[in-house]
Structure formats: C-alpha cells, structure tokens
Amino acid sequence: MFGPGAAPIVVLSQNTKRDSGKKVQRENIQAGKTIADVIRTCLGPQAMLKMLMDPMGGIVMTNDGNAILREITVQHPAAKTMIEIARTQDEEVGDGTTSVIVLAGELLAHAEPFLANGSHPTVIIRAYKKALDDAITALEGDLSVSLDVNDKEKLTQVVKSCLDTKFMGKWSDLACQIAMEAVKTVSIEQPGGRREIDIKRYVKVEKLPGGSIEDSHVLKGVMLNKDVTHPKMERVVKNPRIVLLDCPLEYKKGESQTNVEIVKEADFTRMLELEEKYVKELCDNIIAVKPNVIFTEKGVSDLAQHYLLKAGISAVRRVRKSDNNRIARACGATILNRTDELREEHVGTGAGNFEIKKINDDYFCFVTECQDPKACTIVLRGASKDILNESERNLQDALNVVRNLLLEPKLVPGGGAIEMAVSRVLTEKAAEIAGVEQWPYKAVAQALEIIPRTLAQNCGANTIRTLTALRSKHATSGHTWGIDGNTGSLVDMKERNIWEPLSVKLQAYKTAIETAMLLLRIDDIVSGSKKNQGGAPTAHPTEESMKE
Template sequence: MFGGGRAPILVLSQNTKRESGRKVQVENINAGKQIADVIRTCLGPQAMLKMLMDPMGGIVMTNDGNAILREITVQHPAAKSMIEIARTQDEEVGDGTTSVIVLAGEMLAAAEQFLHQNMHPTVIIRQYKEALEDMVTMLEGPLSVPVDRNDKAALANVVKGCVGTKFIGRWSDLAVNIALDAVNTVLLEENGRTEVDIKRYAKVEKIPGGSVEESQILRGVMVNKDVTHPKMRRYIQNPRIILLDCSLEYKKGESQTNVEITAETDFTRLLELEEEHVRRQCDDIIALKPDVVFTEKGVSDLAQHFLLKAGISAIRRLRKSDNNRIARACGATIVNRTEELQESDVGTGAGLFEIKKLGDEYFCYITECKNPKACTILLRGASKDILNETERNLQDALQVARNIMLLPRLVPGGGAIEMAVAQKLLQKATHGPYRALAHALEIIPKTLAQNCGANTIRTLTALRAKHANHTDVNSPCTWGIDGESGELVEQTSNGLWEPLAVKLQTYKTAVETAILLLRIDDIVSGSKKKGDKEPSKPADLQKEEQQQHE
C-alpha cells in the first residue's frame, strides 16, 4: 500500500495494444522513412512548395521543413519524434530543418537490413555513435575552413546560399543585406562574450501592400502607434526621449476601496487631488524638457493637455518588448515612477522621430539612431501569405548570419561536405553499420540531383570519383552539385558555403534520433478502440466498491 491508498496495478487486458521486438523497430523505421519522403522534395533551390490547409480553412504555402511538419498531424509516436527534431533544429540553429529529417530517415533505413540479419540494435547503435564522433572530429578539423567575420562579401555568400533555396531567393541580395545588417546591429560583445539576440531585438513588421523590393531595415524602431493627441508634434529631429512603465493618470483603488463623502465639498476635493497627482507627474516629466514620452500604460486627457502645452508628444500603451527595443536603440532607461526621473534616463541617441501612414494605419518611427543595438525589419508584399513565407525565409537567413558570427567556420555546400565525410568514413569503416551510415550521408547530394531532374546514378558516380581522387588531407574536397542545374560544380571562392554550426547540429540531431528510435523495442498503448467493452475489474476491487456503495 502507498500512503493508505491502493498500489497502482498495470492490467494488460485484451484491449491494451502491445507490440514488441523486431516488429516495432521496423515500424518505427517505416514511420521515419515516410516523414522523410514527405519532406524530401523540399530540399535545394529547385524545391517544390507544399500547400497546407489547417482545420480553420487557412492555407500555408511553404518549402520550409519545420513549417510543414508543424502543420501536419501524425498518429505514430516515432513519426512524432521525427517532427520534434525539425523543431529542435530550428530553435538551435534556424536552418537545415529539411536536411535533418531526410538524413534521419535515411539513417534509420540503413539500419533496417541489419535488423533483418538478426543483429542486435545495441551493436548498430554503438557503430552509429562511433561514426558520429568521427564525423564531428573531421568537421571541426580539416573539413571546415575559417572565415573572417569582417569579410562582408564572404558572409553575404554564405547567407545567399541559405536564401537561394527559398521563396525569397529572387530577392536574395536584398534579403542578404537585411540579414547581415540586422545581425551586425544587434551584436553585443561584453566581457569577451558575443551575444546576438535576434528574437528580442530584431523585430519583423509585416505590412501588406507594395512589393517585396520595398522591404528595408530601419536603424531604429518602428511601432504601430500614433500620438495620443492630434495637435502633438509628429516630426521631431534629434528628440529627447523618456520611457515610462507607469500610467499618467490618477491611480485607481488597488483593492476594495470605500470612500465616504459627507460634505458636498469632499467630492470636489477628491477631483482636485486627482488633478494634483496628474499635474505633479507631468511637472516631473516637463522638468527634463523631453520631446517624446512613451509609456506602457495609459495617458489621461488631463495629462495630454499638460504635455501638449509643454510641446511634448506622448505615445501610450506600448508593448513591453517594444519599450525594451526603444531603450536599446536610443539609450534611454525605462523608469517606473516619474518622481525618480533623472537626466541620465533621457534617451538622446535617436536622430529622428516621425509618424507616418502606411496603408490604413499610423506608425511611429524612431530612426537614424547613432548606435542602435536594436532594429526593425519592415517587410512589404502583395498578400499575407507572401509576407508570412518571406518572414520565415528571412528568419532562416538571420539565424545563418548569427551562426557565422558565433562560430566563424564554413563547410562546402551542395552535398560536397556530405560526400567528403562519407568518403573519409568509408576509408575507416570496419563494420557493416558504420559503413551503412557513411552511405546514408549520400542521400543529400542524391536528393539534390533528384529535385533538379538530373540522372541520379550518373551524377553520384561522377561525384564519388571526384572525391575519391582528392588527395589533399588538410582541406575539404569542394566538388558538389549545382542545385539549379544538377551539374557537378566546384564550390570554390564564389560557390556555395554553409556555416559549420548548422552542419554539426544536423548530423548530431539526425544520428541521435536514429539511435533513439532504434532503442525502442516495445510500444504499449492503453487507448481503447470504439466498441471495446470496459475491461472487467478484479474480483476484490468489485467487492470493495460494492461495500463502499452500501
């Protein structure tokens, strides 16, 4: 007995489905292969788009592996864990979501033949782990090349490689410039540590209308707000900015407040107190001679009146995240009480404050900042679907630029690095599973060739020959596949390069997922099918319940 209650009993009744051993492993492998097959056509520049419909009737058109897998619903538990790895890849490095699924599916398929030969999964897993360690060592060593963070042309080339496979590829130069500018803007180096927080400080604003070419990056912040009073100034150069986290109105009673009024002057006195409180707050602000006041809370009509008289523009009900961005862009400090305002809290880093109308809405721009550590990316496009896809693609480009800043090493793209790693592993291979994993890596160049409509067998054979003849041990063989035409190309100075961080994460995630799914030898599910009868309870339980009822 546990704590006076009844000990839990696992009753495997006839309607509890239980499968185990080889059958489960083969089923898991098939589930992984099916997910990989869905995604496979989304790899490379000639990728096809998927149109997904959600239950509400909305549609999503994309070739981003992560976005596709997020929308589809699957029942099989192994397929669910495959979908999870795309999300992990996206959160960690932001790119390579399609590659990781295709690789994991192929690595699982490579293990199937050994299971049919009655090889124990533990033996396969041990070989896979060994191969992964060797892959990481090779990638961090001779197979990757360093890149200079300050070499803008080289960085642009890498980001272009990421963007080239996406919908936004037609405007790749624009996207590359936006991504690199945004990452350089939010880059913060403190105590020898580099921090690039894109999520918080590089905000993407999507405004339907116009064309994609009109998209731009602002050296500052843009928020969807207008000034609170129509007579307030809407264009101020070199503004002094104050940021508040308190309301410029009379405080409401925090808890249940009772006020008893006996004389007729009491109510007038209450109103006077309210006015005095708001006046005092406004006087505290006006004393510092700001041009613009932003607050996260409300601004009363009375406060607007005082601020307008002093020539101050006010903007209310800002989001916390927007307030933080403005603070970083113009150097202001967010203050919680007007009494505590000091000269050092005023932001003077912005060059221009203006209100502009885009479409039907008014937007507040704080731009031309001297040293903004936050920025806003303004995206334009014909429709919401195009804007959403452009944003997804741009996020990938931002992540790739961030990865290079944090780990400035590159590997050749277009399937070249996969083939180079496969060749090195095959030279070391002694066991079957180790060799099979090396061959599984070739799925990336193979899929690239397939998506171009090239002759897969001929192209792969030629690529293998190029890599086999490469003799320089200290540099990677850069022969890969041109994703546009399917021809073999050498990814030299102007070719396609990818960040090492993305490749490392892709291989680690793919191999570890394959290992995880091969470890499963039992699936027990207690779900009930329709028409199944309730399982009969043990006799002693029935007797006890009957006694309690009586």
C-alpha cells in the same frame, strides 16, 4: 494466484516481449520515414512548395521544412519527435531544417534491416555514436575552411548560397545586404573577444503590404504600429529626449472589493481632486526631466494627456514590452516603472528623429537616425501577405546564417559535397572496426548520401549515374565536388563559391543521429490517456507490469 482484491498476474513469454519491442521499433521507424518523405521534395534550389491550410481557413505556401512541420498535426509520438528536431535546428542555427529531417529518416531506414536480422538496438546505437564522433572530428578538421568575417564579398556569397534555394533567391543581393546590415547593427562585443548577437529580440521584421520587394530596407532605429495619444501632440521631433515607462499614467482604480461611501456632494468633489492631484504628480515628475517624447507600456488618461500636451510632450501608449526594449537599446534610455525615480541619466538622447507617418491605412511611429543603435527594424514590402510571410521566413534564415558565421567563422562546401566527403571518411574508417558494429557504422556513411541523392532527384537527374560519378570525383579530385541543384550536373563547389556554415552542418548531424539513436532505444509506447471499457488505462505490457 488470485488473492482477495488482487490484480490478475500478467504472464508473458520472452518471445512475446521481444516481438512487442520489435513492433514498436518498426512503427517508430515507419513514422520517421513518413515525416522525412513529406518534406524530401523541399530540398535544394528546385524544391517544390507545400500548400498548407489551417482549420481557420488560412493558407501557407512555403518550402521551409520547419514552417511545414509546424502546421502538420500528427498523433504518433515518434513523428512528434521528428517535428521537434526541426524546431530545435531552427532555434539553434536557423537553417538546415529540411536536411536534418531527411537525414534522421534515412538513418532510421538504414537501421531497419539490422533489427529485422536480430541485431540488438544497443549495438546499432553504439555504432551510430562512434560514427557521429568521427564525423564531427572530420568536419572540424581538414573538411572545413576558415572565413575572414571582414571579407564582405565572401560573406555575401555564403548567405546567397543559403537563399538561392528559397523564394527570395531572385532578390538575394538585397536580402544579403539587409541581413548583414541588421546583424552587424545588433552585434555587441563582450569582454574577452566574445560577441553577443540577439537577432530574435532586437531585430524586428515589420511587414507592410504594398510596394515591391526592392523597397525593403533596414531602419537604423525602431518602427512601431502606433500613433500619439492626442491629435494636437507633435508628430515630428528632431533630436528627441525620450523617456520609457512601464507604469500607467492614470489614477489607480479600486479593486472589486473596494467600498467607498459618499455622504455629501463635497465627498465626490474631494475624490476627483485626489485623482487629479495624483495624475498631476505623475506628470510633474516626467516634465521635470524635460523630455519631448514618452513611451509607456500601460495607459495614459485624458487628464495626463492634457498636462503632457501643455508641456509640449508627445505620448505613445500601450507599447509592447519587446518594442520598448528595442527603443531602449536604440536611443540609450532606461525603462522605469515609477515616475518619481526619473533622473537625467534615464533619458534617451541617442535618436536623431521621432516621426509619425501614415502608411496605407495605419499610423506608424519611427524612432530613427540613432547614433549607435543596438536594435533595428527591417521594413519588408511586397505584393501580398503570403509573399511577405515567405520573405520573412527566408530573411530569418539569412539573418541566422550571418549570425552563425560571425560567431563561428568556418565553412564547408555545399551542394551535398560535405555529406559525400564525410561519407567517404566513414566508409574508410569502417574497415578498421572489428565485429558486428562495422555494418551499422557503414550504414551511417550510406545514409549521409541521401542529401546529394535528394538534390539530384529534385532536379530530375539520373540519380544512380550522378551519385556514382560523384563518388568517383571524391575518390580522385578532392572533397569539394557536389551537385548543381538546378541542373543535376557535378560541379566544384569551390569554383562556384557555394559554401555553408560549419555550425549548421554540425548541428544537423548531431540532432539527426542522436534522434535516430533515441528512437531506436524505445521498445514500448505506454499511453496513459486512453481508457478501455473497464476504465483502466490501456497500454502495451512493460517491464514494470510483468511482476509476479
């Protein structure tokens, strides 16, 4: 019925609703598969690179799954969700971004036939959840081995197996050494035996074009792209006393609504005297604690530079907050935002050397030879900006692998071996499950085989023959057999010393399976942004809109 001003009633049959839900599920699955297909060739040592061009004309060449997906623009909400899981994987563990997308796409593809046959999404989701729980139990049980974090050789082998699939594989020894040194520098032992390792905040990668990659190294301290404010200030100071400020060393300017009336000449002179007095007070507060070097996040006026120069103090201004935090950790100083609060205990004395150097056309400030730096800078050299950017992405992965191993020292075999082992465990357990849930549960086991299959495909091996042989090996010779990503032949990962951190695999499985479950639970997409000609938002009919 239509009442006065009433909206027309939407009457839909149950079949129409079901068809609409199925259509959306099919579209979501298709979007997930498309994203997975884009970066499937980026898995393994023989991975292909993608060349990405941004709207500004910049070019990125990489095989890092997260970097590729970050540059891609997509409209479909399910595809955006897939891109988001690569970002999550990167933020949580820093590695396995390609694997998680490939796995999530395959899990969605395996759910498609069940939906087409009329299975309810809830049944598939329940089976996927059970498979995830069993996979986690298997991974944390017999399939993983413990690592002694003090065994430097073993640690290096694990980081190498992460880097061998990337551009920096040729310089893996150097990259391993840099990553281990940097992570151990910023590692802090907490009460209760816990470690705090914040590599995002306290490990800075400084990229300098020129030189070769072999010239890259870790500084036991901090490096900034800054010069001293006055040309006559000291550029080299041994055992500097460092003060860190978060306040301007200049007279406070009046706001726009400030109104000053000057009647006679003496008034203007008086204002200048006040300004000079204020700046002198600021500088006297600093000079009282006898520093050699000050870093401030704000500006330094010409007058302040004059007073500081007379006192033999070098000043560096407009330092980033993040850089100031790193200097504080490196030399033991405290950042203050009022000069009158400065005390002796706030002065940093942990650095052995302050120096300004010119590299290429830029001046760089070095605070090095620190006694116990809990922050460091990695100086990356390379032929071009593209090479430096790719090297930085690879190095970030290596840093994350070392961090993961120090926080959770457990390993699983690489080269698709662990996926095959978990697949075998799930296949055996599927026989014990009664009812229709058995088939989606078994589908998770089959979906896990996509990792070894992709490795075989990317190096040109016969996929079916290789996978059949690998299944046979796992049934008879143990769970450490995998695929050599360079040749496609079967090798024992234990003998090859190719291992991966357990935390990376756990995160990848959890993220991939939970995302597949989330996308299967969606049966409608409602858009609140597009307008039809009448001005009302267009949408698929939902449960709420189907009111009588």
